[in-house]
Amino acid sequence: MTTYNTELTTLNKGKDTFDTALSQYKDAYEKKITPLKSRLPRIIEKYEKLKLNKEDSKKIIILKNYYKQVNDMERKTKKIIEIFEND
Numbered sequence: 001m002t003t004y005n006t007e008l009t010t011l012n013k014g015k016d017t018f019d020t021a022l023s024q025y026k027d028a029y030e031k032k033i034t035p036l037k038s039r040l041p042r043i044i045e046k047y048e049k050l051k052l053n054k055e056d057s058k059k060i061i062i063l064k065n066y067y068k069q070v071n072d073m074e075r076k077t078k079k080i081i082e083i084f085e086n087d
Helices: 002-048 054-086
Strands: none
Touching: 002 054
16 A cells, blocks of 8 residues: 555656646746847847947847847747646
8 A cells, every 4th residue: 555655646746846847937938038038129129220339249249149049948948838738
């Protein structure tokens, strides 16, 4: 009987861990990725309109690259959430 209870406890812990991970991915998507996706393009656009010196132009390139990374992270996070929700 204890083996059965131990197995159930292990399964429940696994499900709890799974649910926690899913919750963390959703939280990161909603609280970090989504705001960045809306703010970064406006920041980039604002500063591209200005006459920038060489150093500031480099910073815009860095921001654009960061925005690409955010898009990539969004795509991967959505995929992970989709996989978790379908299991």
